[in-house]
Each structure stands twice: as C-alpha cells, then as structure tokens.
Amino acid sequence: MRLRSLLFVPGDRPDRMEKALRTGADALILDLEDAVAPSAKLAAREATARFLREQGDRQVKLFVRVNPQDSGLLEDDLTAVLDCAPDGFLLPKSEGALSVMSLAQRIGAAPILPIATETPRAIFGLGSYAEVSRHLLGLTWGAEDLPAAIGAATSREEDGRYTPPYELARSLTLFAAHAADVPAIETVFPAFRDLDGLADYARRARRDGFTGVMAIHPAQVAIINQAFTPDEDELVRARAIVAAFAARPDAGALQLEGQMIDAPHLKQARRILQTAGEIA
Numbered sequence: 001m002r003l004r005s006l007l008f009v010p011g012d013r014p015d016r017m018e019k020a021l022r023t024g025a026d027a028l029i030l031d032l033e034d035a036v037a038p039s040a041k042l043a044a045r046e047a048t049a050r051f052l053r054e055q056g057d058r059q060v061k062l063f064v065r066v067n068p069q070d071s072g073l074l075e076d077d078l079t080a081v082l083d084c085a086p087d088g089f090l091l092p093k094s095e096g097a098l099s100v101m102s103l104a105q106r107i108g109a110a111p112i113l114p115i116a117t118e119t120p121r122a123i124f125g126l127g128s129y130a131e132v133s134r135h136l137l138g139l140t141w142g143a144e145d146l147p148a149a150i151g152a153a154t155s156r157e158e159d160g161r162y163t164p165p166y167e168l169a170r171s172l173t174l175f176a177a178h179a180a181d182v183p184a185i186e187t188v189f190p191a192f193r194d195l196d197g198l199a200d201y202a203r204r205a206r207r208d209g210f211t212g213v214m215a216i217h218p219a220q221v222a223i224i225n226q227a228f229t230p231d232e233d234e235l236v237r238a239r240a241i242v243a244a245f246a247a248r249p250d251a252g253a254l255q256l257e258g259q260m261i262d263a264p265h266l267k268q269a270r271r272i273l274q275t276a277g278e279i280a
Helices: 014-020 038-054 074-084 097-107 126-135 145-150 164-179 195-208 218-227 232-247 263-275
Strands: 005-010 027-031 061-065 088-091 112-114 184-186 212-215 253-256 259-262
Touching: 005 014, 005 218, 014 027, 014 038, 027 038, 038 061, 038 074, 074 097, 088 097, 097 112, 097 126, 126 164, 145 164, 164 184, 184 195, 195 212, 195 218, 212 218, 232 253, 232 263, 259 263
Parallel strands: 005 027, 005 212, 027 061, 061 088, 088 112, 184 212
Antiparallel strands: 253 259
16 A cells, blocks of 8 residues: 555545545545534534445545544544544554554454554553554554654744654654554644645655655645656666675675665665565
C-alpha cells in the first residue's frame, strides 16, 4: 500500500470528501475525532458511512479516524462505519500493543494506523508495536496533544522546528515503525499556507526515513507526493547500484562511479525502486 500523502477530511463535511478524492492523495482520513464538534458526531458518522458505501471501486484508500478508546464514543463510531468496509482505522491516543489489540478485536481484519505519541504513557509503549505488526498499516505520531497533556507551552521553536522532547517523540516513532516493519508516517505540518515550509518539512521527513506525511489541506497533497516520489537522478543511480550487484552477486562491496558501495547502498537502492514501482 503506497502511503505518501494522507489527507484529513472532517467527517461531517461530505462536500469536502468528494472533492478530496480528486486531490491526488494516496489516502483520505475521514475524521470522526478532533475535526468534529461533539454536537456533530452523529451527523459525522452518518455522512462518513454514506460516503464509504458510495465508493465501490476505490482508487484512493479510505481510512476512518475514530474517537479514543476511553472517550465513550468509540463503540458508536464502529457501529456506524464498520459494515461500510473502510480500508483501515486511525487510532488516536494509542498507548502500544494493548491498544491495538483492543481495537483489532472489535474490527476484525481491517488494519490500524496508531497515533503513537499523544499521551505520556504512549511514549513508553512505542517498542511494543512490533508485537502487533500484523494488525498495522503504519505508525504515526502527533505533536499537539502531548504538550497539552504534560503542561508544555508548545512543541515548537519560534522557527517552527520541534523542541527536544518532541524531536525525541518523532525519532522514537520512526524507529518503532521500522522495528515493526511498517510505514513511518510523519505528522501534519500545521502552517498550511506555508507551502515552501511544507516542501522542506516533507523532504526532511523522507531524508530521515519516513515514507509519507499526513496533510490537513488539499493544497499540501501535491507537494508531499512530489517529496516522496524519486526523481530521475535517484532512479538512475538506484538502477546502476542494483545492476552492479546483479552482475557481481558474490561481491560484498563494489566501486561505482568512483565510490565504494556495499549492502546498505543496495538495500536503499531497492527501496527507491520499490517506491517507484519498478521492482516488487
């Protein structure tokens, strides 16, 4: 499943759902949680369920962000949408493997994308996701709920970069995802009008090992997709590395264009070609 861009859409805005299908996003996250006021939860469930039923041959993956497990709202969310076959569920306030298993027992085979850093306890459960990787479609994190939970003023410096505690949460999520062998999804870039800033943010995410970014505005989608799509120079280099090792399968290290290459270079080259759909 290719997940470069995952676009949030409020669950009570069916007009936006239809438009969001045409943004180029790899997935839509139909949001029943933060984007929906308490008085609109019922309408959001109904609109989300109706939209899911209307989408037969889906070209875009449709996920549902349900309410947290301790909110008293989750059961009603699942009753409304489970029979409509969403492609997966976004689980807020997840605190590790036990949270995933609790939801998995309710939803069956549908995969789960936990938001893995929204409570202090969640930080200490990040290593447990490898135990439940069969239930996961990826792992992501959040930088908004955690500072509120611990009384921090903000998660960001004045220039928009994360402060050290939230850089730590980001890094641990990245490693937890790779330890579970699932996609690592970068959290949202809130300044949706700052498209240059988003481009830098997405490039850093890919550089660091994330495979996609969640989006909060349609204008962000194309920029995120571009950042996570290998350019021709990358593809040429990756093909050359793979070809070099194919020609010398017994070699542990080789020279290519004046540089030494070895197993990590081959692994990264294959990953680039997989992203581009050139190899399985």
